[in-house]
Amino acid sequence: MRDEQTIVAASRHHVPAPPRLVPGLGPALKRVMVRTSLSVRARIGAAAQALADACGTSGGEKSLAAPGGSARNGGFAELPAYKAILKHREIGRVFAIADPFYRTHEKRAGVETWIDGRSYVNFASYDYLGLNGHPAVREAAQAAMARFGTSVSASRIVAGERPLHRELESALARFYGVEAAIAFVSGHATNVSTIGTLMTPDDLILYDELSHNSVLVGAKLSRATALAFRHNDVPALTALLREHRHRHRNVLVVVEGLYSMDGDVAPLPELIALKEAFGAWLMVDEAHALGVLGRRGRGSAEHFGIATERVDIWMGTLSKTLASCGGYIAGKQELIDILKYQAPGLVYSVGLSPPLAAAADAALAIVAAEPRRVTRLQDNGRLFLSLAQSANLDTAHSEGHAIVSVIVGDLIVAGRLAARLLARGFNVLPIIYPAVPLKAARLRFFLTSEHTPAHIRATVTAVREELDGLGRRQRAA
Numbered sequence: 001m002r003d004e005q006t007i008v009a010a011s012r013h014h015v016p017a018p019p020r021l022v023p024g025l026g027p028a029l030k031r032v033m034v035r036t037s038l039s040v041r042a043r044i045g046a047a048a049q050a051l052a053d054a055c056g057t058s059g060g061e062k063s064l065a066a067p068g069g070s071a072r073n074g075g076f077a078e079l080p081a082y083k084a085i086l087k088h089r090e091i092g093r094v095f096a097i098a099d100p101f102y103r104t105h106e107k108r109a110g111v112e113t114w115i116d117g118r119s120y121v122n123f124a125s126y127d128y129l130g131l132n133g134h135p136a137v138r139e140a141a142q143a144a145m146a147r148f149g150t151s152v153s154a155s156r157i158v159a160g161e162r163p164l165h166r167e168l169e170s171a172l173a174r175f176y177g178v179e180a181a182i183a184f185v186s187g188h189a190t191n192v193s194t195i196g197t198l199m200t201p202d203d204l205i206l207y208d209e210l211s212h213n214s215v216l217v218g219a220k221l222s223r224a225t226a227l228a229f230r231h232n233d234v235p236a237l238t239a240l241l242r243e244h245r246h247r248h249r250n251v252l253v254v255v256e257g258l259y260s261m262d263g264d265v266a267p268l269p270e271l272i273a274l275k276e277a278f279g280a281w282l283m284v285d286e287a288h289a290l291g292v293l294g295r296r297g298r299g300s301a302e303h304f305g306i307a308t309e310r311v312d313i314w315m316g317t318l319s320k321t322l323a324s325c326g327g328y329i330a331g332k333q334e335l336i337d338i339l340k341y342q343a344p345g346l347v348y349s350v351g352l353s354p355p356l357a358a359a360a361d362a363a364l365a366i367v368a369a370e371p372r373r374v375t376r377l378q379d380n381g382r383l384f385l386s387l388a389q390s391a392n393l394d395t396a397h398s399e400g401h402a403i404v405s406v407i408v409g410d411l412i413v414a415g416r417l418a419a420r421l422l423a424r425g426f427n428v429l430p431i432i433y434p435a436v437p438l439k440a441a442r443l444r445f446f447l448t449s450e451h452t453p454a455h456i457r458a459t460v461t462a463v464r465e466e467l468d469g470l471g472r473r474q475r476a477a
């Protein structure tokens with residue numbers, strides 16, 4: 001399981017205090033600090049283990065109070081979640097790595113971004129087709145704001161419905177070639193609410209182990225039996241269906257069109273055949289596939305040449321290619337009706353704000369009208385991947401769409417590499433445990449249609465050089 005939230009929540013270590021051990025830190029990290037005779041490699045290993053211990057902490061030192069006893073809450077600082085944050089901060093201090101998270105960007109973060117008054121080539125935003133700030137998108141948002149204000153000031157079911165919502169949803173339904181669509185105020189809430197509404201404790205959810213956190217939260221909310229299958233492993237999913245299908249009323253299989261951590265695609269044709277054979281529903285999260293996969297950017301269905309109605313639930317976000325904020329579900333009318341009247345994230349939450357709905361609608365029109373943006377993005381993805389492979393960088397499963405991860409292994413190496421690249425003018429984020437396995441720390445590059453081949457060449461060269469430099473330093477230590 002992985003998600004951006006985990007990455008950032010677990011990784012704030014920017015307190016400008018002198019190097020000092022925080023009381024209560026685990027023994028493994030203390031060893032890192034005091035045993036200077038340890039090699040750098042061993043210190044990194046110990047730090048990683050200390051981090052794993054902290055993130056896996058179950059209940060802190062406090063014992064649970066006996067029934068009827070005088071139980072009192074401890075402070076927030078006693079929560080395991082906070083201790084894990086302290087551990088990350090301490091590791092940052094020990095290894096002199098500045099906190100890469102929650103950095104403030106001072107202008108629109110497109111292919112270029114500005115941090116502390118300096119410009120960087122940016123690989124950390126998923127504005128895949130460069131539509132954030134596009135004049136037509138901006139003007140649509142401004143016109144919507146002028147007419148409707150910044151908020152619809154109510155849930156849509158009561159007094160928050162505006163023509164903009166209907167226009168966006170009709171456009172999404174047309175884009176997918178399905179009966180209807182519905183837009184939520186957040187992509188995360190879309191998955192949580194949709195899965196939580198459709199599935200019940202009698203049901204079964206089978207999800208790819210690399211599914212986004214929102215899928216897991218939705219599954220938890222539904223109280224259905226939820227089982228992960230190995231990433232993109234169709235035989236493993238088949239085995240689970242064989243073993244469990246008959247015990248449940250409805251079964252939902254959830255995958256992502258393009259996986260945002262590894263940059264590989266789900267094997268949709270096989271998944272469709274399987275869900276049809278077992279009489280299950282298939283939900284495809286197209287957060288990173290819309291505008292990215294398929295010749296015209298229509299996503300997984302176009303990529304594989306399959307009819308969109310063979311997938312039961314198309315999910316996507318407005319926050320990536322569509323340069324807005326929110327999420328959507330597209331599919332059959334009855335599915336959309338259920339969500340419109342039952343999904344808590346819709347019924348009990350304010351409607352999408354007018355400028356955001358208008359921006360997404362305008363961006364979708366540009367995706368449809370300007371397929372050359374998609375071509376440029378796809379060319380960039382292929383170029384980055386082939387250069388990275390030629391430079392012997394470990395790109396694991398990346399298929400060269402819009403996301404390429406460079407696996408470096410140790411989390412300290414990932415943090416240092418990102419810091420060195422920043423110093424050279426490239427903004428890319430390290431992804432570390434617990435977002436990815438302990439030994440699979442990486443840098444994740446989001447490409448856009450607006451990167452140039454020169455940006456890409458310079459970046460791959462810099463990654464190779466800095467990685468070599470870190471390796472030399474480590475061997476010398």
Ligand code: PMP
Binds near residue numbers: 188191288326
């Ligand atoms: N699904 C996937 C696959 C995602 O990567 C994300 C977030 N990046 C979401 C859902 C949630 O979308 P949002 O950030 O728009 O809430």
